Amino acid sequence: MKFEARPAIKSQVLADFVEDNTPPECMEENPSESERESWRLSVDGSSCNTGSGAGVLLVSPSGWTLEYALRFGFKAMNNEAEWEALIAGLTIAKHLEVRRIEVSSDSQLVVGLACGEYEPREDSMVKYLSHFQNLKPTFEVLSVTKIPRAENARADQLSKLATAGGEERNQTMMIHYLDRPTISEADVMDIDKPQEPNWMTPFICWLRDGILPEDPAEARKLLYRVNRFQLRGGILYKRSFSFPWLRCLAPQEADYALREFHEGVCGNHTGGRTLSHKLVRQGYYWPTLHQDAVDLVRRCDKCQRNANISRRPSQPLTSITAPWPFAQWGMDFVGPLPMAIGQRKFLIVAVDYFTKWVEAEPLATITEKNTESFVWKSVICRFGVPRIIVSDNGKQFDCQAFRDFCQEWRIEHRLASVAYPQSNGQAEVINREIISGLKKRLEDSKGR
Template sequence: LTDKPLKQVLGKPDTSGRLVKWSVELGEYDVKFEARPAIKSQVLADFVGDNTPMECMEENPSESKRESWKLSVDGSSYTTGSGAGVLLVSPSGWTLEYALRFGFKATNNEAEWEALIAGLTIVKHLEVQRIEASSDSQLVVGLAGGEYEPREDSMAKYLSHFQNLKSTFEILRVTKIPRAENARADQLSKLATGGELEKNQAVLIDYLDRPTISGVDVMDVDLPQEPNWMTPFINWLRDAILPEDPAEARKLVYRANRFQLRDKILYKRSFSFPWLRCLPPLEADYALREVHEGVCGNHTGRRTLSHKLLRQGYYWPTLHQDAVDLVRRCDKCQRNANISRRPSQPLTSITAPWPFAQWGMDFVGPLPMAKG
């Protein structure tokens, strides 16, 4: 069954080239071409219902919800490096082994905390609500259970991060187990600090460049921005507020037809490019310097710089003039630019107001006497 005209194509006597070869190859078989009829939706529904494996369906949802996943973590710290091992087992027996290598120096307690946080992060992405975590670190289990109080700042930050993760689970229990019962997680942590980690193909491997608590000290403060060139357009498009001056209000309404506000971001319609994102002065200066002298910047000229920013999808009214000023102030552009041969000051020619207004005379002598 097909909806392609294969019967007409292969049945023509004037077929040539590759079609002839296919016609000869298919000629030995009893092939019948029939037009494919319309497929009814009920047929598809019956097909899906008949071929769905029953073992993939959940037998008893109430029992699976009551069961918990088991998480075993362990961290190790050596002079050669630090790492962590995570072993996750589902109620059905599915196992996930995870080795984490640290790109920074960490103590044994910090490695234990990193292992627990990494395991809980994986469980959170799997949308598991019930988890039983086990560790062989008495300090980590005591701090997580509230039996101990943190004395160091790093332990307090790890505990705060753990409590934030704990609030996302329905049930989370952290228990202490002997080291002998945590052998597989301990092997994974030692594997993470070994030299042949990249050759292992059976374990998930990841690298942690910096501690998890390093980003806790950064506070994102949404400071109110000073009024800039975008403020009148945003006030008009969002709140329908116009300036008090009638002339300015009329001009703003006319110019606002080329602007649009989407998700609190102002965009401008372009003639030959897609919608351009409007930037305030601080972001515009950063984008200008990044394109000119950033990682991929090659200190282009002023005209190329402004056009490149437009192609990247940015806009502000003084884009071209800011590009000119930046190229003029750039130290590397001035040092490596071509040497100008023009005079430092413009040349002025001396002209006479009327003919023979100035006379020049030169004295030569005494001249030698000639013979003859």
């Protein structure tokens, strides 16, 4: 026996060994053959009394299956449910980067519209077809065929499962929810859309790029005014005398802000001057703010139809002496109004003659006790003991209990002249403004 060193193994020998011993099933498939094979998509929609839903069955060329049940959070007709199922299936295939797909459905209308055999008549069908046409270029090959309902049983079962009640659902199947139709469009403002040149353009060009207008007069005027402006984060602001920095708005943004403050959620259809002051207090500015507010109020339909028509000749204003704030209050009742929560249909109002500050509270009944409670909570506890209270001759004011209350707090109670409400004119004006505001805000409710 003798020892011999093992010679070096050539690389070709290793390559031959790997080739001879590699199982055939581990060989890589030809990618061109796999790409030529098509996926199969079966869709179906369901609409019944319990709700609407869709079922999607997606099968890969290798046999891999994806089952998808979709429940709608809105009421949909059967044809709309069929379209939603088709669009949902194509969207899933798009995310899976499928290139070739064969779609089968048992809806003759959907297949006819998708293949171009039918023409849509309803607006919803037009929108669904347009959405389908937008998805179509994503696939290299897309075919839609009509099959009998019996051959589409699994997709039909998935659609029925999505619309079944809670006790009938299969807990092993995940059901997705669609809150609104696919064709519904959300109101979105395109903030990246370039805006046309406006009044802010010269200021931004100078503050950001150092470019002045070509006209010497305009350039001199800009240099004089630009000290009150500042550019922060690409947004132009203007310095105010008694408020923080005011954000400058473009014409489109200014129109939206005007309408929102005038007739939006917190708007009460105020006058032009009040509307412009409210916008400034909230931190907005553009050069024609006051005039735009006045023009908007003049064009407002509700403001014109509910405005007060003055039939008296103009006369000089008569000043009412009020020595200091919250010293003299005028009180009155408004109502009866439409019934509100808690059977409240009256409104007790108090207004300060000096500051014109208004305090109001809804009431179910008009009694002496409610009047005293309102004066105590809303006037005395908040602004101190007043010097004078002016009211009409109603029994809730002209009674022994309220007189004793005023005497206890050393409040002078003045009663207005009978059949002459102008003697408590400040309270009457506030009542008129409150009723006018309620009419404008609650006009569509029709008293409900």
